[in-house]
Amino acid sequence: MTSSSPRYVLHYWPEIPGRGEFVRLAFEAAGHPYTDDTDIKSLPSFSMSTAAPVGHPPHFAPPILEVIQSSQGGHGDDVGDGNGDDNQTTAAAAAASAAKRRKADDGSAATPDDGAAASHFISQTPAILAFLAPRLGLLGDLDGLSDLERDIRRAQIHQLTLTALDVSNEAHETHHPVAVDLYYEDQKQEAKRRSDKFRNLRVPKFLKCFQLTLDANRSQGQGQPRLVGDKTTVADLTLFQVVDGLKFAFPRLMASLESGGEYALVFGLHAAVAKELEGYLQSERRRPYSSGVFRHYPELDGEVEA
Missing domain, CATH: 3.40.30.10 (Glutaredoxin)
Incomplete structure (x- = not known):
């Protein structure tokens, strides 16, 4: 610097x-x-x-x-x-x-x-x-790309980042589906209904999108599971955090989705990025999940329905 x-x-x-x-x-x-x-x-x-x-x-x-x-x-x-x-x-x-x-x-x-x-x-x-x-060098390898191609690559990585952030926003709405200024206890019935839809419809749909992206990137000769190219981008980091947060908030759901094997590349990316960030994740700088975006309420969790 x-x-x-x-x-x-x-x-x-x-x-x-x-x-x-x-x-x-x-x-x-x-x-x-x-x-x-x-x-x-x-x-x-x-x-x-x-x-x-x-x-x-x-x-x-x-x-x-x-x-x-x-x-x-x-x-x-x-x-x-x-x-x-x-x-x-x-x-x-x-x-x-x-x-x-x-x-x-x-x-x-x-x-x-x-x-x-x-x-x-x-x-x-x-x-x-x-x-x-x-x-911060989080757009992957841009060497050899024209100015237009660079702009497109940047927009596509931003597109994937926004999609991952959509999951984060919807996860927050599972425990606050009515209003953010109400306590969870004041909207538990609505939260249960919202979480059922989130677990069985929304999470699988989002993971399918990212699995498709990772598979297409792999078919282009990229070795490790990354969304674009073979270097970690801001989109990979955002997806990592979303999957990590969902593992905390909905452990039964995520365990059932991971064991099913349909989204192996998504969970593979999570594991690979976790290894890259191991020093940080084990440090005091990494804050534990509690009452933030990703919250664990056992009554809102459950395995994905067949």
């Missing part, structure tokens, strides 16, 4: 993996340093406001990525070097810079004793991932 490269701060809720985990996985897979800011007191100030430090445009909800642009050029787009332990190297500097922000004339944030450094903010998980993927 050069001095002119941007620094990244992820603003998200503490304790839960949540939607912020998709962003963390991008940094961790690329081995790129980032700061994980979970200050519950300051986090609300980043949402639904155009005041300092966020400026224009406002952000509906976390995760919110802060991109701290260096005064020395600001055009360096670092590709990760594979060293995930570097996260702490720039964490203190990025946190200090974020803490000293002041509102700039154009609505971005600046730090008075960090030269002309400015902070820019991006929210919505897919938008953040689309921004980070080319900068």
Whole structure:
């Protein structure tokens, strides 16, 4: 990481993996340093406001990525070097810079004793991932492609990422099918009905789509199970997290789907990416599942119906 490269701060809720985990996985897979800011007191100030430090445009909800642009050029787009332990190297500097922000004339944030450094903010998980993927080397091998082919490849990887995120959104709706401001206990009957459809119709349909994608990619001569090409992309990481979350939330369902063998490539991708991320997954940086997007309620789980 050069001095002119941007620094990244992820603003998200503490304790839960949540939607912020998709962003963390991008940094961790690329081995790129980032700061994980979970200050519950300051986090609300980043949402639904155009005041300092966020400026224009406002952000509906976390995760919110802060991109701290260096005064020395600001055009360096670092590709990760594979060293995930570097996260702490720039964490203190990025946190200090974020803490000293002041509102700039154009609505971005600046730090008075960090030269002309400015902070820019991006929210919505897919938008953040689309921004980070080319900068972290998570679009696979683009060598030999024309400009148009590169744009198409990028859009297709984003397409697959969005499809995986659709599964995540639907998983959340299994335990909050009526309203997010109601407790699960206030909508258990609706949750049971929604989960039945999710388990037996939606999850198999999504897995079939990804199985088809993986099989087509393999037929093009790619060895390891990946969605596009033979290198891990942001789409692979997103699918990994979705499958991993479903294994926690619906263990009986996922065990029955895995043992059936129909989606072997999907579960193979999950295992392969887990091996790549082993250091992170076994570290304290990986947050345990609890009351986030993926929640385990035994009464909502069950094997897939024949």
